[in-house]
Amino acid sequence: MPLIDVSGLERTFVVRRRAGFVRRTRSEVRAVHDLTFSVETGEMVGYIGPNGAGKSTTIKMLTGILVPTAGSLRVAGLDPSRQRTQLAQRIGVVFGQRTTLWWDLPLRDSFELLRKIYRIPDARYRENLDRFVELLDLGDQLDTPVRQLSLGQRMRGDITAALLHDPEILYLDEPTIGLDVVSKGRLREFLRALNAERSTTLLLTTHDLQDIEALCDRVIVIDHGTSVYDGSLGGLHAQGGSSRTLVVDLVDEGPPIDVPGAWVRKVEGPRQWLSFPTEASAAPVVAAVAAAYDVADLSIQEPDIEDVIRDLYSRGA
Incomplete structure (x- = not known):
C-alpha cells in the first residue's frame, strides 16, 4: 500500500457575498477536484501549481486540518481527519509563511516544548537535535529568541x-520563501541527506522551481484543483515540447551549422545556438559539429522548467 494514497479527492468551500443592504448570495468554490495520486515510501515529490491551484488545500487535507468533501484519502494507513492525533506522530509539516516555534522563547525552549508534546524519548531527542543543529548550522542560535532570528x-x-520526532513524511509548503542563495543551498543539501539516510518521504510545494530540480525526481502539476501532469522531470520537459540548446562558438563567422538531429535557432557573428530534443543525447550533435566545423568553444544549456510549466498551464487553460 502506498504511504500516501489519494483517490477522487474533492474539497469545496461555501462563499457568501453581499448582494444588497441585507441580502447575501451563496456560492460554492471548488478548490480541489477529482484529485488522484499516490506516493511511495522514500519518494521526493514536487507538488506545484499557480496560486489558487489547490496545493495548500491538499496539504491541509493530508495533515487532517481540513476534511475532504468527497473522495478517499489515506496517509500511512490512517484517515487524516479522523485519526489526526495518531497521524501527527508520523508526519512533519513546515509552512514557509507560518512558524510552529514560540515567538518570545529561545529556540532551545521551543524544541524542549515539542519534545514533551510528542513525548520523544530523551536519548532520541538529544541525538536528533544534535544532528539537525549540526547539519543546519543552528548552534549559535539555540539561545536566541525566535523573534530575533x-x-x-x-x-x-x-x-x-x-x-x-522522526516523522516518516515531511510536508514542506514554500520552505525557501525569502531565503538567500546560501540558505537555500544549505537547506537543499540537508533535505537530500535526510532522504538518503532515513528514507524520509518528502512532498514539496513551492514556486521556486530550482528547489524542484535540485530535490525531486517526480513532479505533480496541479491546476484548478486537479492533476494535469504526474511523472518525471524529463517527461515534463518532453510533454512541454522543450528542447536543449548547444551554444557553439566558431573560430570564424560562417553560414548556419547543418548537422543531423539539431536545428539552428539563432546566429550572432561566430556564435550559433542549436536546439535539439530534450530526451536526445548531446553527444552525437557535439561530435557532428566538432567533425565538420572549426570550433573554438561549446556549451550546453538545459531547458528552463518555468517555461515548460507556463506552456502546460496555457495549454490547459
Missing part, C-alpha cells in the same frame, strides 16, 4: 522542529 535561521529552526 533571521528568516533563514527561523526556517531552519522550523524544519528542525518538524523532524525531532
Whole structure:
C-alpha cells in the first residue's frame, strides 16, 4: 500500500457575498477536484501549481486540518481527519509563511516544548537535535529568541522542529520563501541527506522551481484543483515540447551549422545556438559539429522548467 494514497479527492468551500443592504448570495468554490495520486515510501515529490491551484488545500487535507468533501484519502494507513492525533506522530509539516516555534522563547525552549508534546524519548531527542543543529548550522542560535532570528535561521529552526520526532513524511509548503542563495543551498543539501539516510518521504510545494530540480525526481502539476501532469522531470520537459540548446562558438563567422538531429535557432557573428530534443543525447550533435566545423568553444544549456510549466498551464487553460 502506498504511504500516501489519494483517490477522487474533492474539497469545496461555501462563499457568501453581499448582494444588497441585507441580502447575501451563496456560492460554492471548488478548490480541489477529482484529485488522484499516490506516493511511495522514500519518494521526493514536487507538488506545484499557480496560486489558487489547490496545493495548500491538499496539504491541509493530508495533515487532517481540513476534511475532504468527497473522495478517499489515506496517509500511512490512517484517515487524516479522523485519526489526526495518531497521524501527527508520523508526519512533519513546515509552512514557509507560518512558524510552529514560540515567538518570545529561545529556540532551545521551543524544541524542549515539542519534545514533551510528542513525548520523544530523551536519548532520541538529544541525538536528533544534535544532528539537525549540526547539519543546519543552528548552534549559535539555540539561545536566541525566535523573534530575533533571521528568516533563514527561523526556517531552519522550523524544519528542525518538524523532524525531532522522526516523522516518516515531511510536508514542506514554500520552505525557501525569502531565503538567500546560501540558505537555500544549505537547506537543499540537508533535505537530500535526510532522504538518503532515513528514507524520509518528502512532498514539496513551492514556486521556486530550482528547489524542484535540485530535490525531486517526480513532479505533480496541479491546476484548478486537479492533476494535469504526474511523472518525471524529463517527461515534463518532453510533454512541454522543450528542447536543449548547444551554444557553439566558431573560430570564424560562417553560414548556419547543418548537422543531423539539431536545428539552428539563432546566429550572432561566430556564435550559433542549436536546439535539439530534450530526451536526445548531446553527444552525437557535439561530435557532428566538432567533425565538420572549426570550433573554438561549446556549451550546453538545459531547458528552463518555468517555461515548460507556463506552456502546460496555457495549454490547459
